[in-house]
Amino acid sequence: xxxxxxxxxxxxQVSIHLAGRELLRVNxxxxxxxxxxxxxxxxxxxxxxxxxxxxxxxxEFSASGDVWLGGCNLLDRPAEQRGIGxxxxxxxxxxxxxxxxxxxxxLPRRVKDKRQQVTQALGQVGLAGFAERDPATLSGGQQAxxxxxxxxxxxxRAVLLDEPFSKLDTVLRQEMRSxxxxxxxxxxxxxxxxxxxxxxxxxxxxxxxELG
Ligand SMILES: Nc1ncnc2c1ncn2[C@@H]1O[C@H](COP(=O)(O)OP(=O)(O)OP(=O)(O)O)[C@@H](O)[C@H]1O
Numbered sequence: 001x002x003x004x005x006x007x008x009x010x011x012x013q014v015s016i017h018l019a020g021r022e023l024l025r026v027n028x029x030x031x032x033x034x035x036x037x038x039x040x041x042x043x044x045x046x047x048x049x050x051x052x053x054x055x056x057x058x059x060e061f062s063a064s065g066d067v068w069l070g071g072c073n074l075l076d077r078p079a080e081q082r083g084i085g086x087x088x089x090x091x092x093x094x095x096x097x098x099x100x101x102x103x104x105x106x107l108p109r110r111v112k113d114k115r116q117q118v119t120q121a122l123g124q125v126g127l128a129g130f131a132e133r134d135p136a137t138l139s140g141g142q143q144a145x146x147x148x149x150x151x152x153x154x155x156x157r158a159v160l161l162d163e164p165f166s167k168l169d170t171v172l173r174q175e176m177r178s179x180x181x182x183x184x185x186x187x188x189x190x191x192x193x194x195x196x197x198x199x200x201x202x203x204x205x206x207x208x209x210e211l212g
Pocket of ligand 1: 018023040041042043044045046047048049058060
């Protein structure tokens with residue numbers, strides 16, 4: 001994917017209510033390759049905002065406002081048709097699949113040479129030769145890199161990141177920040193990052209919204 005082909009993610013008057021109270025209101029435009037960081041105290045609604053954009057906000061909440069990606073209003077589509085890639089604090093690799101199987105899982109059906117794509121992706125993050133490994137035998141940092149490549153191979157149109165570095169130690173955290181944000185920029189993907197860590201926001205380099 002090429003950065004110049006990326007799409008803009010727009011949150012227009014997004015408002016989320018819980019138990020009759022407005023949790024948050026957000027207006028934002030995220031350019032291709034840009035990361036918007038959302039910060040705020042626990043309970044201010046950061047994860048709920050991501051759930052609304054991704055399409056799995058719990059029915060306890062009521063929400064309004066539009067979410068545009070390119071020319072489409074994502075709210076018209078079910079979660080699985082929104083083209084949103086997710087990265088959480090846990091890599092959430094499938095334990096019953098090898099590392100290569102996890103990467104192949106992310107590849108769209110139309111991709112013909114899956115083996116080559118997987119080999120190439122692993123090589124790009126220093127994991128050449130890891131395709132047959134059981135994910136449980138990988139370090140936390142290695143698992144995080146597999147999760148990132150699975151996300152990118154799935155060809156998302158936009159990416160949501162929820163505390164993606166919080167379980168990594170300081171050195172790995174810095175490495176993963178530059179890897180993740182560098183890759184998103186290269187791919188021209190707009191991204192929403194939820195974090196408590198100002199260093200994440202600095203590394204992301206984009207605008208910051210403070211909730212609550
Ligand atoms: N499924 C749910 N049903 C009812 N209330 C919920 C549900 N999920 C979250 N909440 C409540 O909604 C509010 C916002 O939660 P949310 O997880 O979005 O906050 P957050 O800013 O991401 O918090 P944290 O930083 O602790 O992860 C909180 O008061 C939380 O208790």
